[in-house]
Amino acid sequence: MKIIVCIKQVPDTKGGVKFNPDGTLDRSAMLAIMNPDDKAGLEAALRLKDEHGGKVTVMTMGPPKAEAVLRESLAMGADEAVLITDPLLGGADTWATSQTLAGAIRNMDYDLIITGRQAIDGDTAQVGPQLSEHLNIPVISYAEEIKVDGEEIIIKRQYDDRYHIIKAKLPCLLTALSELGKPRYMTPGGIFDAFKADIEVWNRSKLIDVADSDLGLKGSPTQIAKASDKVRKGGGEKVNLDSAAAIDYIVEKLVEKNFA
Amino acid sequence: MDFILSKEHEMLRSLYQEFAEKEIKPIARDIDEEEEFPQATTKLMGQTGFLGTYIPKEYGGQGCDPLAYALCVEELSKVCATHGVIVSAHTSLCCDPILNYGTEEQKQKYLIPLAKGEKLGAFGLTEPNAGTDAQGQQTKAVLDGDEYILNGTKIFITNGKEADIYIIFAVTDIVADARGRTKKMISAFIVEKGTPGFSFGTKEKKMGIRASATYELIFTDCRIPKENLLGREGKGFGIAMATLDGGRIGIAAQALGIAAGALEATITYVKERKQFGKAIATFQNTQFMLADMATKVEAARLLVYKAAAAKKNQKMYSLEAAMAKLYASEVAMEVTTKAVQLHGGYGFIREYEVERMMRDAKITEIYEGTSEVQKMVIAANII
Numbered sequence: 048m049k050i051i052v053c054i055k056q057v058p059d060t061k062g063g064v065k066f067n068p069d070g071t072l073d074r075s076a077m078l079a080i081m082n083p084d085d086k087a088g089l090e091a092a093l094r095l096k097d098e099h100g101g102k103v104t105v106m107t108m109g110p111p112k113a114e115a116v117l118r119e120s121l122a123m124g125a126d127e128a129v130l131i132t133d134p135l136l137g138g139a140d141t142w143a144t145s146q147t148l149a150g151a152i153r154n155m156d157y158d159l160i161i162t163g164r165q166a167i168d169g170d171t172a173q174v175g176p177q178l179s180e181h182l183n184i185p186v187i188s189y190a191e192e193i194k195v196d197g198e199e200i201i202i203k204r205q206y207d208d209r210y211h212i213i214k215a216k217l218p219c220l221l222t223a224l225s226e227l228g229k230p231r232y233m234t235p236g237g238i239f240d241a242f243k244a245d246i247e248v249w250n251r252s253k254l255i256d257v258a259d260s261d262l263g264l265k266g267s268p269t270q271i272a273k274a275s276d277k278v279r280k281g282g283g284e285k286v287n288l289d290s291a292a293a294i295d296y297i298v299e300k301l302v303e304k305n306f307a
Numbered sequence: 308m309d310f311i312l313s314k315e316h317e318m319l320r321s322l323y324q325e326f327a328e329k330e331i332k333p334i335a336r337d338i339d340e341e342e343e344f345p346q347a348t349t350k351l352m353g354q355t356g357f358l359g360t361y362i363p364k365e366y367g368g369q370g371c372d373p374l375a376y377a378l379c380v381e382e383l384s385k386v387c388a389t390h391g392v393i394v395s396a397h398t399s400l401c402c403d404p405i406l407n408y409g410t411e412e413q414k415q416k417y418l419i420p421l422a423k424g425e426k427l428g429a430f431g432l433t434e435p436n437a438g439t440d441a442q443g444q445q446t447k448a449v450l451d452g453d454e455y456i457l458n459g460t461k462i463f464i465t466n467g468k469e470a471d472i473y474i475i476f477a478v479t480d481i482v483a484d485a486r487g488r489t490k491k492m493i494s495a496f497i498v499e500k501g502t503p504g505f506s507f508g509t510k511e512k513k514m515g516i517r518a519s520a521t522y523e524l525i526f527t528d529c530r531i532p533k534e535n536l537l538g539r540e541g542k543g544f545g546i547a548m549a550t551l552d553g554g555r556i557g558i559a560a561q562a563l564g565i566a567a568g569a570l571e572a573t574i575t576y577v578k579e580r581k582q583f584g585k586a587i588a589t590f591q592n593t594q595f596m597l598a599d600m601a602t603k604v605e606a607a608r609l610l611v612y613k614a615a616a617a618k619k620n621q622k623m624y625s626l627e628a629a630m631a632k633l634y635a636s637e638v639a640m641e642v643t644t645k646a647v648q649l650h651g652g653y654g655f656i657r658e659y660e661v662e663r664m665m666r667d668a669k670i671t672e673i674y675e676g677t678s679e680v681q682k683m684v685i686a687a688n689i690i
Contacts, residue, residue, distance in 0.1 A: 118314075118318070119318070122318065122322075232322060232325070232326060232355045233318070233322050234355055234356035234369060235319055235322070235356045235357070235360050235369040235371045235375050235379070236356055236364060236368070236369030236370050236371060237356075238315055238318045238319050238322065238371075239315055239369070239370060239371050239375075241318075242313075242314060242315045242318075
């Protein structure tokens with residue numbers, strides 16, 4: 048089985064989010080990590096490889112330092128890594144990113160593409176589904192369990208209030224949830240090997256069937272005007288009333304706030 | 308000459324840190340309190356490759372270097388010194404002698420499962436009357452056909468009962484020199500748990516590293532296949548001493564980890580703890596104590612990493628290993644004692660990890676050669 052996993056290097060939001068004076072993210076002030084959903088996707092790919100054999104290729108678009116998450120993937124057990132980097136690609140939104148990834152993947156042979164559900168910096172959950180559109184393959188989002196049976200894949204998809212069990216023919220794309228499983232640790236030997244491995248570095252010239260007008264900042268229909276930290280919700284108001292009085296109280300509040 | 312870790316070693320450190328924080332920190336206090344050997348995390352360390360860091364890949368290891376191993380023991384010990392010594396005793400004292408002195412068959416049979424972490428290793432040299440004076444051995448091995456018959460007792464054995472494979476030293480001959488002085492000829496053996504005649508005695512109750520299993524090993528007419536002799540007959544003393552050189556790097560790294568862990572915990576604490584209306588970190592006494600502690604931890608770190616580099620690059624590294632172990636263990640004791648002092652009354656309470664760290668530090672000045680033995684080794688190398 049040939050699996051491509053698309054990953055992203057993101058700022059670690061655990062230690063708090065830092066901003067530049069102009070309202071954009073100050074990435075240099077935050078630790079860079081592999082996006083957690085992508086890591087779950089990589090773990091899912093490695094488990095499929097453990098079970099069915101095959102090859103796992105990780106791919107990322109980013110600045111040269113994004114190489115770190117590719118080395119980490121290799122140290123976890125991925126076989127090959129591709130870094131797509133070009134100043135022309137900077138400032139990409141989800142459209143330009145998915146166009147870039149599609150242009151790169153058109154060079155490759157694959158049975159399955161896995162992306163994380165969404166990245167913790169942008170939170171859009173758009174790149175995976177867009178990528179499948181560009182490549183004209185089915186997408187199954189929010190995968191919580193994966194089973195491969197011959198040419199078919201069976202996915203348990205998480206939905207708001209239910210699960211969907213979806214069967215699809217390969218090749219297809221799925222977006223991974225962290226519920227897919229706890230990512231394995233790197234191994235010491237894997238780390239040593241990862242730094243001996245060659246990482247393929249591709250630039251614009253390697254992208255197939257993509258117009259310049261669909262790439263980078265120029266090719267991005269959306270632009271972020273300003274980002275800011277979340278305002279924490281207050282603790283709310285607690286009242287201790289019996290059910291009838293509580294209902295009256297809530298209705299009164301809703302009317303007061305023009306919800307009813 | 309630069310003192311910057313390679314990218315590989317930096318990534319290794321982050322792996323060990325993540326593992327220690329996620330897997331070990333949540334259980335460290337409880338396993339100390341209950342004196343419970345951490346079987347689940349030991350198994351996970353094995354699966355993650357921590358039990359064969361510098362063993363070559365062809366023998367089931369990770370193919371890294373001694374620095375990768377020292378970093379592992381350091382980072383684990385920052386959070387829990389018990390986990391540090393489990394890895395150290397297994398790797399340095401059991402895998403290492405098989406790698407260096409074992410036959411190809413012994414490596415295939417024993418080293419591969421040890422380095423893969425499928426089996427755990429231990430080392431039995433110390434006896435009731437043979438501690439620092441390793442020549443005082445009384446355990447005997449007598450060749451009988453295709454087997455050696457082992458009789459005697461080993462004490463204070465780390466990973467005892469939990470380990471599957473034991474490197475055991477025993478007297479195989481007594482020879483007299485020209486002046487008639489007798490000398491015990493010691494040999495090393497690989498002994499499997501479960502061999503008839505091999506049993507476990509008392510489990511020691513200890514001051515520190517309480518979750519580490521420390522046992523008495525008892526051999527009563529225990530028959531060992533002749534092919535389990537490790538190295539040549541009569542060469543066991545040299546094997547033990549050379550093995551302990553490597554072991555000292557592990558214990559030095561453990562001591563470094565304990566000291567670094569105590570320093571970190573104390574820096575956090577002094578910024579939070581308020582007295583006389585301000586954080587105690589603002590008092591010059593606190594600052595000067597921390598400055599001394601941090602400087603000594605860094606000096607210990609340099610000695611430990613240098614010893615690890617010497618093991619990789621030199622045939623003999625007894626001097627570097629002894630200096631690292633002597634200094635790092637004394638720094639561990641000093642820094643943890645000061646850490647408790649800076650924590651005040653809270654430092655004496657088991658809720659706070661520095662209390663455990665101070666208890667754990669003491670053994671590093673004792674096992675795998677006391678500080679006094681390290682000084683003997685250093686002096687012998689420089690005079």
